Amino acid sequence: MNDDIFCEKLELYKDTVFRIAYSYLKNISDAEDVCQDVFLKFYTYEKSFADNGEEKAWLIRITINKCKDMLKSSWKNTRTDLDECRLTYSMNEAQQELLETVMSIPEKYRIIIHLYYYEQYPIKDIAQITGRKISTVQTQLQRARKLIEKKLKEEEEYEQKFIHSDI
Known part of the structure:
Protein backbone atom coordinates (compact mmCIF):
# COMPACT_ATOMS: atom_id res chain seq x y z
CA MET A 1 0.00 0.00 0.00
CA CYS A 85 -9.72 13.67 31.22
CA ARG A 86 -13.05 12.67 29.77
CA LEU A 87 -13.66 12.98 26.05
CA THR A 88 -15.63 16.19 26.42
CA TYR A 89 -14.19 18.14 23.53
CA SER A 90 -17.43 18.40 21.58
CA MET A 91 -20.10 17.08 23.92
CA ASN A 92 -22.82 18.83 25.78
CA GLU A 93 -23.77 17.74 29.30
CA ALA A 94 -26.43 15.24 28.15
CA GLN A 95 -24.04 13.62 25.66
CA GLN A 96 -21.35 13.40 28.33
CA GLU A 97 -23.80 11.78 30.75
CA LEU A 98 -24.86 9.27 28.11
CA LEU A 99 -21.23 8.46 27.30
CA GLU A 100 -20.44 7.90 30.97
CA THR A 101 -23.48 5.64 31.27
CA VAL A 102 -22.51 3.63 28.18
CA MET A 103 -18.95 3.33 29.47
CA SER A 104 -20.26 1.99 32.80
CA ILE A 105 -22.06 -1.01 31.30
CA PRO A 106 -20.24 -4.33 30.77
CA GLU A 107 -17.89 -4.55 27.79
CA LYS A 108 -19.96 -7.17 25.98
CA TYR A 109 -22.81 -4.66 25.78
CA ARG A 110 -20.65 -1.57 25.18
CA ILE A 111 -19.23 -2.85 21.90
CA ILE A 112 -22.70 -3.79 20.62
CA ILE A 113 -24.05 -0.33 21.48
CA HIS A 114 -21.07 1.33 19.85
CA LEU A 115 -21.27 -0.63 16.61
CA TYR A 116 -25.05 -0.27 16.36
CA TYR A 117 -25.54 3.40 17.29
CA TYR A 118 -22.22 5.10 16.56
CA GLU A 119 -21.00 3.08 13.58
CA GLN A 120 -24.55 2.32 12.35
CA TYR A 121 -23.91 -1.33 11.60
CA PRO A 122 -26.93 -3.61 11.17
CA ILE A 123 -27.27 -6.46 13.64
CA LYS A 124 -26.27 -9.04 11.03
CA ASP A 125 -22.93 -7.27 10.44
CA ILE A 126 -22.32 -6.81 14.17
CA ALA A 127 -22.78 -10.55 14.62
CA GLN A 128 -20.22 -11.23 11.91
CA ILE A 129 -17.71 -8.68 13.23
CA THR A 130 -17.94 -9.85 16.85
CA GLY A 131 -18.24 -13.55 16.06
CA ARG A 132 -21.56 -13.82 17.90
CA LYS A 133 -24.89 -15.23 16.77
CA ILE A 134 -27.48 -12.77 15.44
CA SER A 135 -29.86 -13.74 18.25
CA THR A 136 -27.10 -13.10 20.81
CA VAL A 137 -26.44 -9.64 19.38
CA GLN A 138 -30.18 -8.84 19.44
CA THR A 139 -30.45 -9.97 23.06
CA GLN A 140 -27.34 -8.07 24.11
CA LEU A 141 -28.55 -4.93 22.35
CA GLN A 142 -31.89 -5.18 24.14
CA ARG A 143 -30.22 -5.78 27.50
CA ALA A 144 -27.80 -2.92 26.93
CA ARG A 145 -30.67 -0.54 26.18
CA LYS A 146 -32.43 -1.60 29.38
CA LEU A 147 -29.24 -1.20 31.43
CA ILE A 148 -28.63 2.26 30.02
CA GLU A 149 -32.24 3.29 30.56
CA LYS A 150 -32.16 1.99 34.16
CA LYS A 151 -28.90 3.78 34.95
CA LEU A 152 -30.13 7.04 33.45
CA LYS A 153 -33.40 6.83 35.41
CA GLU A 154 -31.50 6.13 38.62
CA GLU A 155 -29.28 9.13 37.95
CA GLU A 156 -32.30 11.31 37.22
CA GLU A 157 -34.07 10.14 40.40
CA TYR A 158 -30.94 10.82 42.43
CA GLU A 159 -30.62 14.30 40.96
CA GLN A 160 -34.30 15.02 41.60
CA LYS A 161 -33.96 13.87 45.21
CA PHE A 162 -30.81 15.96 45.62
CA ILE A 163 -32.41 19.06 44.08
CA HIS A 164 -35.56 18.76 46.21
CA SER A 165 -33.57 18.27 49.42
CA ASP A 166 -31.75 21.58 48.81
CA ILE A 167 -34.93 23.62 48.54
Missing part, protein backbone atom coordinates in the same frame (compact mmCIF):
# COMPACT_ATOMS: atom_id res chain seq x y z
CA ASN A 2 1.43 3.37 -0.91
CA ASP A 3 1.64 6.21 1.59
CA ASP A 4 -1.05 8.39 -0.04
CA ILE A 5 -3.65 5.63 0.02
CA PHE A 6 -2.71 4.76 3.59
CA CYS A 7 -3.13 8.39 4.68
CA GLU A 8 -6.59 8.49 3.09
CA LYS A 9 -7.59 5.27 4.85
CA LEU A 10 -6.15 6.51 8.13
CA GLU A 11 -8.27 9.66 7.93
CA LEU A 12 -11.32 7.60 7.00
CA TYR A 13 -11.08 5.05 9.81
CA LYS A 14 -9.09 6.62 12.66
CA ASP A 15 -12.12 7.85 14.62
CA THR A 16 -13.92 4.52 14.34
CA VAL A 17 -10.89 2.54 15.48
CA PHE A 18 -10.20 4.93 18.36
CA ARG A 19 -13.81 4.96 19.59
CA ILE A 20 -14.00 1.17 19.58
CA ALA A 21 -10.68 0.86 21.39
CA TYR A 22 -11.72 3.48 23.94
CA SER A 23 -15.07 1.78 24.52
CA TYR A 24 -13.21 -1.45 25.28
CA LEU A 25 -10.33 -0.10 27.31
CA LYS A 26 -11.79 3.04 28.95
CA ASN A 27 -8.39 4.66 28.72
CA ILE A 28 -7.26 7.21 26.15
CA SER A 29 -3.59 6.22 26.14
CA ASP A 30 -4.34 2.52 25.77
CA ALA A 31 -6.84 3.26 23.00
CA GLU A 32 -4.19 5.29 21.18
CA ASP A 33 -1.71 2.42 21.53
CA VAL A 34 -4.22 0.00 20.06
CA CYS A 35 -4.90 2.41 17.18
CA GLN A 36 -1.22 2.56 16.41
CA ASP A 37 -0.95 -1.24 16.41
CA VAL A 38 -4.05 -1.63 14.24
CA PHE A 39 -2.90 0.85 11.63
CA LEU A 40 0.60 -0.60 11.57
CA LYS A 41 -0.90 -4.02 10.87
CA PHE A 42 -3.19 -2.45 8.26
CA TYR A 43 -0.24 -0.74 6.55
CA THR A 44 1.70 -3.99 6.32
CA TYR A 45 -1.29 -6.15 5.33
CA GLU A 46 -0.59 -7.70 1.92
CA LYS A 47 -4.09 -8.67 0.74
CA SER A 48 -6.65 -6.32 -0.78
CA PHE A 49 -10.27 -5.95 0.25
CA ALA A 50 -13.33 -6.32 -1.97
CA ASP A 51 -14.80 -3.03 -0.78
CA ASN A 52 -14.67 -0.41 1.99
CA GLY A 53 -17.23 -2.31 4.06
CA GLU A 54 -15.05 -5.41 4.18
CA GLU A 55 -12.01 -3.26 4.94
CA LYS A 56 -13.78 -1.46 7.80
CA ALA A 57 -15.08 -4.74 9.24
CA TRP A 58 -11.52 -6.15 9.15
CA LEU A 59 -10.19 -3.08 10.97
CA ILE A 60 -12.90 -3.38 13.63
CA ARG A 61 -12.15 -7.07 14.14
CA ILE A 62 -8.42 -6.35 14.49
CA THR A 63 -9.18 -3.51 16.91
CA ILE A 64 -11.32 -5.77 19.09
CA ASN A 65 -8.66 -8.47 19.09
CA LYS A 66 -5.89 -5.99 20.00
CA CYS A 67 -8.06 -4.65 22.84
CA LYS A 68 -8.67 -8.13 24.17
CA ASP A 69 -4.94 -8.84 23.97
CA MET A 70 -4.19 -5.68 25.92
CA LEU A 71 -6.78 -6.49 28.57
CA LYS A 72 -5.21 -9.92 29.03
CA SER A 73 -1.65 -8.63 29.25
CA SER A 74 0.10 -8.74 32.60
CA TRP A 75 1.38 -5.18 32.08
CA LYS A 76 -2.19 -3.86 31.86
CA ASN A 77 -3.22 -5.74 34.98
CA THR A 78 -0.32 -4.59 37.16
CA ARG A 79 -0.11 -0.89 36.41
CA THR A 80 -1.95 2.02 37.99
CA ASP A 81 -3.71 4.58 35.82
CA LEU A 82 -3.58 8.29 36.41
CA ASP A 83 -6.91 10.04 36.39
CA GLU A 84 -7.78 10.87 32.82
Whole structure:
Protein backbone atom coordinates (compact mmCIF):
# COMPACT_ATOMS: atom_id res chain seq x y z
CA MET A 1 0.00 0.00 0.00
CA ASN A 2 1.43 3.37 -0.91
CA ASP A 3 1.64 6.21 1.59
CA ASP A 4 -1.05 8.39 -0.04
CA ILE A 5 -3.65 5.63 0.02
CA PHE A 6 -2.71 4.76 3.59
CA CYS A 7 -3.13 8.39 4.68
CA GLU A 8 -6.59 8.49 3.09
CA LYS A 9 -7.59 5.27 4.85
CA LEU A 10 -6.15 6.51 8.13
CA GLU A 11 -8.27 9.66 7.93
CA LEU A 12 -11.32 7.60 7.00
CA TYR A 13 -11.08 5.05 9.81
CA LYS A 14 -9.09 6.62 12.66
CA ASP A 15 -12.12 7.85 14.62
CA THR A 16 -13.92 4.52 14.34
CA VAL A 17 -10.89 2.54 15.48
CA PHE A 18 -10.20 4.93 18.36
CA ARG A 19 -13.81 4.96 19.59
CA ILE A 20 -14.00 1.17 19.58
CA ALA A 21 -10.68 0.86 21.39
CA TYR A 22 -11.72 3.48 23.94
CA SER A 23 -15.07 1.78 24.52
CA TYR A 24 -13.21 -1.45 25.28
CA LEU A 25 -10.33 -0.10 27.31
CA LYS A 26 -11.79 3.04 28.95
CA ASN A 27 -8.39 4.66 28.72
CA ILE A 28 -7.26 7.21 26.15
CA SER A 29 -3.59 6.22 26.14
CA ASP A 30 -4.34 2.52 25.77
CA ALA A 31 -6.84 3.26 23.00
CA GLU A 32 -4.19 5.29 21.18
CA ASP A 33 -1.71 2.42 21.53
CA VAL A 34 -4.22 0.00 20.06
CA CYS A 35 -4.90 2.41 17.18
CA GLN A 36 -1.22 2.56 16.41
CA ASP A 37 -0.95 -1.24 16.41
CA VAL A 38 -4.05 -1.63 14.24
CA PHE A 39 -2.90 0.85 11.63
CA LEU A 40 0.60 -0.60 11.57
CA LYS A 41 -0.90 -4.02 10.87
CA PHE A 42 -3.19 -2.45 8.26
CA TYR A 43 -0.24 -0.74 6.55
CA THR A 44 1.70 -3.99 6.32
CA TYR A 45 -1.29 -6.15 5.33
CA GLU A 46 -0.59 -7.70 1.92
CA LYS A 47 -4.09 -8.67 0.74
CA SER A 48 -6.65 -6.32 -0.78
CA PHE A 49 -10.27 -5.95 0.25
CA ALA A 50 -13.33 -6.32 -1.97
CA ASP A 51 -14.80 -3.03 -0.78
CA ASN A 52 -14.67 -0.41 1.99
CA GLY A 53 -17.23 -2.31 4.06
CA GLU A 54 -15.05 -5.41 4.18
CA GLU A 55 -12.01 -3.26 4.94
CA LYS A 56 -13.78 -1.46 7.80
CA ALA A 57 -15.08 -4.74 9.24
CA TRP A 58 -11.52 -6.15 9.15
CA LEU A 59 -10.19 -3.08 10.97
CA ILE A 60 -12.90 -3.38 13.63
CA ARG A 61 -12.15 -7.07 14.14
CA ILE A 62 -8.42 -6.35 14.49
CA THR A 63 -9.18 -3.51 16.91
CA ILE A 64 -11.32 -5.77 19.09
CA ASN A 65 -8.66 -8.47 19.09
CA LYS A 66 -5.89 -5.99 20.00
CA CYS A 67 -8.06 -4.65 22.84
CA LYS A 68 -8.67 -8.13 24.17
CA ASP A 69 -4.94 -8.84 23.97
CA MET A 70 -4.19 -5.68 25.92
CA LEU A 71 -6.78 -6.49 28.57
CA LYS A 72 -5.21 -9.92 29.03
CA SER A 73 -1.65 -8.63 29.25
CA SER A 74 0.10 -8.74 32.60
CA TRP A 75 1.38 -5.18 32.08
CA LYS A 76 -2.19 -3.86 31.86
CA ASN A 77 -3.22 -5.74 34.98
CA THR A 78 -0.32 -4.59 37.16
CA ARG A 79 -0.11 -0.89 36.41
CA THR A 80 -1.95 2.02 37.99
CA ASP A 81 -3.71 4.58 35.82
CA LEU A 82 -3.58 8.29 36.41
CA ASP A 83 -6.91 10.04 36.39
CA GLU A 84 -7.78 10.87 32.82
CA CYS A 85 -9.72 13.67 31.22
CA ARG A 86 -13.05 12.67 29.77
CA LEU A 87 -13.66 12.98 26.05
CA THR A 88 -15.63 16.19 26.42
CA TYR A 89 -14.19 18.14 23.53
CA SER A 90 -17.43 18.40 21.58
CA MET A 91 -20.10 17.08 23.92
CA ASN A 92 -22.82 18.83 25.78
CA GLU A 93 -23.77 17.74 29.30
CA ALA A 94 -26.43 15.24 28.15
CA GLN A 95 -24.04 13.62 25.66
CA GLN A 96 -21.35 13.40 28.33
CA GLU A 97 -23.80 11.78 30.75
CA LEU A 98 -24.86 9.27 28.11
CA LEU A 99 -21.23 8.46 27.30
CA GLU A 100 -20.44 7.90 30.97
CA THR A 101 -23.48 5.64 31.27
CA VAL A 102 -22.51 3.63 28.18
CA MET A 103 -18.95 3.33 29.47
CA SER A 104 -20.26 1.99 32.80
CA ILE A 105 -22.06 -1.01 31.30
CA PRO A 106 -20.24 -4.33 30.77
CA GLU A 107 -17.89 -4.55 27.79
CA LYS A 108 -19.96 -7.17 25.98
CA TYR A 109 -22.81 -4.66 25.78
CA ARG A 110 -20.65 -1.57 25.18
CA ILE A 111 -19.23 -2.85 21.90
CA ILE A 112 -22.70 -3.79 20.62
CA ILE A 113 -24.05 -0.33 21.48
CA HIS A 114 -21.07 1.33 19.85
CA LEU A 115 -21.27 -0.63 16.61
CA TYR A 116 -25.05 -0.27 16.36
CA TYR A 117 -25.54 3.40 17.29
CA TYR A 118 -22.22 5.10 16.56
CA GLU A 119 -21.00 3.08 13.58
CA GLN A 120 -24.55 2.32 12.35
CA TYR A 121 -23.91 -1.33 11.60
CA PRO A 122 -26.93 -3.61 11.17
CA ILE A 123 -27.27 -6.46 13.64
CA LYS A 124 -26.27 -9.04 11.03
CA ASP A 125 -22.93 -7.27 10.44
CA ILE A 126 -22.32 -6.81 14.17
CA ALA A 127 -22.78 -10.55 14.62
CA GLN A 128 -20.22 -11.23 11.91
CA ILE A 129 -17.71 -8.68 13.23
CA THR A 130 -17.94 -9.85 16.85
CA GLY A 131 -18.24 -13.55 16.06
CA ARG A 132 -21.56 -13.82 17.90
CA LYS A 133 -24.89 -15.23 16.77
CA ILE A 134 -27.48 -12.77 15.44
CA SER A 135 -29.86 -13.74 18.25
CA THR A 136 -27.10 -13.10 20.81
CA VAL A 137 -26.44 -9.64 19.38
CA GLN A 138 -30.18 -8.84 19.44
CA THR A 139 -30.45 -9.97 23.06
CA GLN A 140 -27.34 -8.07 24.11
CA LEU A 141 -28.55 -4.93 22.35
CA GLN A 142 -31.89 -5.18 24.14
CA ARG A 143 -30.22 -5.78 27.50
CA ALA A 144 -27.80 -2.92 26.93
CA ARG A 145 -30.67 -0.54 26.18
CA LYS A 146 -32.43 -1.60 29.38
CA LEU A 147 -29.24 -1.20 31.43
CA ILE A 148 -28.63 2.26 30.02
CA GLU A 149 -32.24 3.29 30.56
CA LYS A 150 -32.16 1.99 34.16
CA LYS A 151 -28.90 3.78 34.95
CA LEU A 152 -30.13 7.04 33.45
CA LYS A 153 -33.40 6.83 35.41
CA GLU A 154 -31.50 6.13 38.62
CA GLU A 155 -29.28 9.13 37.95
CA GLU A 156 -32.30 11.31 37.22
CA GLU A 157 -34.07 10.14 40.40
CA TYR A 158 -30.94 10.82 42.43
CA GLU A 159 -30.62 14.30 40.96
CA GLN A 160 -34.30 15.02 41.60
CA LYS A 161 -33.96 13.87 45.21
CA PHE A 162 -30.81 15.96 45.62
CA ILE A 163 -32.41 19.06 44.08
CA HIS A 164 -35.56 18.76 46.21
CA SER A 165 -33.57 18.27 49.42
CA ASP A 166 -31.75 21.58 48.81
CA ILE A 167 -34.93 23.62 48.54
